[in-house]
Amino acid sequence: xxxxxxAFDVVERTSKDNNKTLxxxxxxxxxxxLGSYNYLGFAAADEYCTPRVIESLKKYSASTCSVRVDGGxxxxxxxxxxxxxRFVGKPAAILFGMCYVxxxxxxxxxIGKEIIQHLKHSCPPHLYATSMSPPGVQHVISAIxxxxxxxxxxxxxxxxxxxxxxxxxxxxxxxxx
Amino acid sequence: xxxxxxxxALTTLFSYGLLFAFGQLRDFFRKFVDWFKAKNVKGYAxxxxxxxxxxxxxxxxxxxxxxxxxxxxxxxxWFDVVERTSNDNNKTLxxxxxxxxxxxLGSYNYLGFAAADEYCTPRVIDSLKKYSASTCSVRVDGGxxxxxxxxxxxxxRFVGKPAAILFGMGYVxxxxxxxxxIGKGGLIISDSLNHNSIVNGARGSGATVRVFQHNSPxxxxxxxxxxxxxxxxxxxxxxxxxxxxxxxxxSMEGELCKLPEIIAVCKKYKAYTYLDEAHSIGAxxxxxxxxxxLLGVDPADVDIMMGTFTKSFGSCGGYxxxSKEIIKHLKHSCPAHLYATSMSPPAVQQVISAIxxxxxxxxxxxxxxxxxxxxxxxxxxxxxxxxxxxxxxxxxxxxxxxIMLYNPAKIPAFSRECLRQKVAVVTVAFPATPLLLARAxxxxxxxxxxxxxxxxxxxxxxxxxxxxxxxxxxxxxxxxEAGHDKLE
Numbered sequence: 001x002x003x004x005x006x007a008f009d010v011v012e013r014t015s016k017d018n019n020k021t022l023x024x025x026x027x028x029x030x031x032x033x034l035g036s037y038n039y040l041g042f043a044a045a046d047e048y049c050t051p052r053v054i055e056s057l058k059k060y061s062a063s064t065c066s067v068r069v070d071g072g073x074x075x076x077x078x079x080x081x082x083x084x085x086r087f088v089g090k091p092a093a094i095l096f097g098m099c100y101v102x103x104x105x106x107x108x109x110x111i112g113k114e115i116i117q118h119l120k121h122s123c124p125p126h127l128y129a130t131s132m133s134p135p136g137v138q139h140v141i142s143a144i145x146x147x148x149x150x151x152x153x154x155x156x157x158x159x160x161x162x163x164x165x166x167x168x169x170x171x172x173x174x175x176x177x
Numbered sequence: 178x179x180x181x182x183x184x185x186a187l188t189t190l191f192s193y194g195l196l197f198a199f200g201q202l203r204d205f206f207r208k209f210v211d212w213f214k215a216k217n218v219k220g221y222a223x224x225x226x227x228x229x230x231x232x233x234x235x236x237x238x239x240x241x242x243x244x245x246x247x248x249x250x251x252x253x254x255w256f257d258v259v260e261r262t263s264n265d266n267n268k269t270l271x272x273x274x275x276x277x278x279x280x281x282l283g284s285y286n287y288l289g290f291a292a293a294d295e296y297c298t299p300r301v302i303d304s305l306k307k308y309s310a311s312t313c314s315v316r317v318d319g320g321x322x323x324x325x326x327x328x329x330x331x332x333x334r335f336v337g338k339p340a341a342i343l344f345g346m347g348y349v350x351x352x353x354x355x356x357x358x359i360g361k362g363g364l365i366i367s368d369s370l371n372h373n374s375i376v377n378g379a380r381g382s383g384a385t386v387r388v389f390q391h392n393s394p395x396x397x398x399x400x401x402x403x404x405x406x407x408x409x410x411x412x413x414x415x416x417x418x419x420x421x422x423x424x425x426x427x428s429m430e431g432e433l434c435k436l437p438e439i440i441a442v443c444k445k446y447k448a449y450t451y452l453d454e455a456h457s458i459g460a461x462x463x464x465x466x467x468x469x470x471l472l473g474v475d476p477a478d479v480d481i482m483m484g485t486f487t488k489s490f491g492s493c494g495g496y497x498x499x500s501k502e503i504i505k506h507l508k509h510s511c512p513a514h515l516y517a518t519s520m521s522p523p524a525v526q527q528v529i530s531a532i533x534x535x536x537x538x539x540x541x542x543x544x545x546x547x548x549x550x551x552x553x554x555x556x557x558x559x560x561x562x563x564x565x566x567x568x569x570x571x572x573x574x575x576x577x578x579x580i581m582l583y584n585p586a587k588i589p590a591f592s593r594e595c596l597r598q599k600v601a602v603v604t605v606a607f608p609a610t611p612l613l614l615a616r617a618x619x620x621x622x623x624x625x626x627x628x629x630x631x632x633x634x635x636x637x638x639x640x641x642x643x644x645x646x647x648x649x650x651x652x653x654x655x656x657x658e659a660g661h662d663k664l665e
Contacts, residue, residue, distance in 0.1 A: 063311030065521045100516040105352075108377060129346050130518055133313050 008033045040159045042143045048151045049142035053135045060134035068095075072131030080137045083144050097132035101125045181583070181613065182648060189583045189613050196585060200235030232607065236585070241267055243592040243604050249276045252284035253292035254624040258601055279596065280633055282619045283603035287460035287576050288547045289624030290491030290531045296539045297491070297530035301523045308522035316343075317508075320519030328525050329496075335532050336458070336466060336484070337476035338498035340505075344513045345520040347485035348374045350495030351453065353513040355422075356382040357506070358451075358481070362409060362417040366400055366448070368392065368434075370427050375453060379422070385410065391430075394438035397421065401446045419448040420481075425457030425468035429610055429618065431571025431578045433461070436472050440479065449480040459489025460576050465535040465548050471574060486524075490531040494520040551576055551623040558621055558630055565638050566647035570616070579605070579616040580637075582646055588615050590644045600636045 009028035015021065042049060056076060066072035077095060085093040096102045105125045147156040237244075242261060249257040257276035263269060284291060304324060314320035325343060333341040344350045355378030359365060363384035367375060370391045379386045387404060390396040401419070408414050421443050423434050436452070443450045454467045462470030467484070469476050476482065481503065485495040497507060508514055535544040555576045562569045568581040582588055582604065592604045606615040621630075641647050 061310055062313050063518070063521065065310050065524070098517050100512050104381070104512065108381070127348075129349070130311075130521075133311065133518075136313070 007031060008036075039163050040143070040147070042139070042146075046142070046146070048146050048153075048155070049139055052142045053139045056138035057135045062135065063133050064131050066131065067129060068126050068131045074134055074137075076134050076137040076141065077131060080132075080141050083141060087144055087148070094126065095132055095137070096125050097129055097136075098125065101129065185583050185648065186613065189585070192585050193612065196236055200231060203235065204231065238268055239266070240589040240592075242270060243589050246596075246601070247272060251292040252281055252286055253289070254281055254286075254622055254626070254629055255279065256281045256284075256601070258596065277596070277599065279599045279601040280629055280636075281601055281622070282633055283601050284622070285456065285488035285620055286491070286622040286624065287456075287489040287551055287620070288465070288491075288531070288535070289622055290489065290527070290534075292491075292624070294491075294530075294534070296534050296541075296543070297527055300530045301526050304526035305523045310523065311521050312519050314519060315516055316514050316519045322522055322525070324522050324525040324529065325519060328529050331529060331532055332484075332496045333498050335536070336454075336482050336498045337469070338482060338500070340501045340503075341496050341498040342504050342507050342511075342514065343494060343496050343520055343525070345494045345518055346513070347455065347487045347493065347495040349513045349517065350483055350485065350497060351375045352378040352381065353511055354483070354497055354507065355379055355420075355451075357511045358382075358503075359384045359418060359420055362414075364404055364416045364419045366397065366404070366419065366421045368423050368427075370430060371422060371424060372428065372453065372455070375422055375424075384420075385416075392423075392427070392432060392435050394435055394442050397439060398442045398446075401442065401448060405446060419446070420451050421448050422451040422453065425452060425454040426461070426575055426577060428456050428577060429579065429605060429616075431569075431575045431618075433457075433472070433572045433575055434468055436468055436474050436479075440474055444478070450478075451481045452479045452483065454482060454484040455495070456488055456577060458484035459531075459535060460551060461574055463548070465489065465544070486528045490528045492524045492527040492531070494524060494528075547623040551621060554623065554625050554627075554630060555621040557627075558619070558634070561630075561634050562619075562637070563649075564651065565634075565641065566649045566651040567637075567641060568646075568648045576621045577618060578621070579618045580646065581648065582615045582617055582644075583613060585615065587644050587646055591617055591640060591646065594640045594643060595636060598636045598640065600633055602637075 007030055010031045012025045012027040012029060013022045014025060015023070036043060038044075060074055060076065064072040064074065068077070081093045081095055085091060096105075102125075142151075145151050146153075147160070149156050242263065246261070247259040249259050255278055258279045260273045260275040260277060261270040262273060263271070286292075290297060308322055308324065312320040312322065316325070329341045329343055332343070333339060344353075351372065351374035355365070355375070359382050361383045363382070365379045365382065365384050365386045367379055367386060367388055368391055369388045387400055389400045401421075404419075405416070409416060421439065423436070423439055425434055425436075426432065427434075434452070440450060442448075452468070457471075458467040459465045461468060464470065466476075467482075468474070469479060469482075480499065482498040483495065484498075486492040487494070497504070530539075533539050534541075535548070537544050552574055555578070556573050559569055559571070559573065559578050562578065562580065570579040570581070571577055582591055585606070588604045588606055592602060595602050602617050602619065604615070604617045610616060625633075
């Protein structure tokens, strides 16, 4: 029997005007979380990732408060650019601190009437945006290492197997869906 | 605008032609050598097209030591410039641990807040202890502190609008806001020399974009009449809305916007106005409120006011100030508000403190003194440069003054020689300017002393003679003598 452990506290809200405005209360309800994109379970504390993130927080602080091309590149940023490239099987990679902008600012750099389009020389989020937070970078590094098995265990493989939803599929079939 | 002398145009074209020919020759041999490697996959267009990539490889790299020079201290009136070396003719540059103390004519340090300040710095340090270096969160999640709320109110009051919204990144203040204000079926009329962030925002919006001649209210009216009469492309239906986008000070020209005339035209044809005060806010106007104050325009007549905190206030990020309804709309729909890390709390405190100094709310008159000094410094420097025979763009009261260089060989010559004489200047060339209109852009600061400016004028005059960029005759001998006396 697989134990589904992902539950969280949902804050209760009230409304006095048929939901036109909502007020938060201090009450919470423990709920099973079927809504988050927490596919591999890294959103909560993790035995491998969390201690390393805390260490990087002490060493690098919460934010570089700087752009990549200024003072915003640490060893972690360089390491993480190498790791996703290896992970996905491409020669090189570039990081952005905001996933929305990874698409919205990159596509204009790749195509259009603009001239001299080089991501690291002309891409606005690389030149002007605060770089990715070092603890955030460390968390991704640690998560990828767990997935690759480089943390010295097979927890990554287990997570990947578990995400395939065997338990839910079996129960769904049993109930006739 | 720029009056390009014929001989200068001919020599500049010849120089670029020569560089182009040699570059193409080298590319030909490079292609011949690479042919044996056969890396290219047949049928696909290259991601970096050859001709677009050509400029960087064959022209820019040759003189890239003149751009992006690293510094090793706060960009105050004097700062430490890091020395760099190259073993491959500037293809790559290595930093050394040596620095040179130089007079800083390149930073947008208009009011001198880039260095430690007696009022701002202690408050920033306190906010760092209280709030930490970053919220590491978006505004709508955990990224709003009391400081953010306070700065939004203070910004709105400072520029004279009912409400304001902050962004952590100055560039995105334009490139992400414009798509939220207008879309398909709308018309954007943009000044021909607007900043790249405005251009990207306008393109990303999906609205139709038309351009009017730089700072020309007459041509703006002509474009408005033509576009309103013609309506939307093909269908000819009326435009859903029209926004005219202009800048307060054009950073490559040092020129002030002709705002009163442009506002009059926009009101006549019922077009919205969007004013980008990235450079002008804090730097011009009796109390630093920008071009509206300087040119006598009521802020209520400008629909959307944009500015950055990166220049006069010594911080980072930007703002939009507008009606409460527009700001509320942006807070619900703008990706820079919903997805980007919020502005760093100490950076917010820096702006709050700087604005209070400017407004005199720090209990002293330092703000008024700074504003008076930058005006005096700027106008003095500009008039002296013109007397010496330099071609200086821009208007009085503007702290930005481009000196025309034109010829590509003069870009590195001017930059390197000034650096050798301990004056740091920023040279600007294609693609930031048109190909033939290279220039050096001087930025004046309130922290420059009269002695600093005298030294700078002396160095620039000597280097100007050496390099040959005094395109106009100097002032008549009598006044020239007076100028000479001042220089001694």
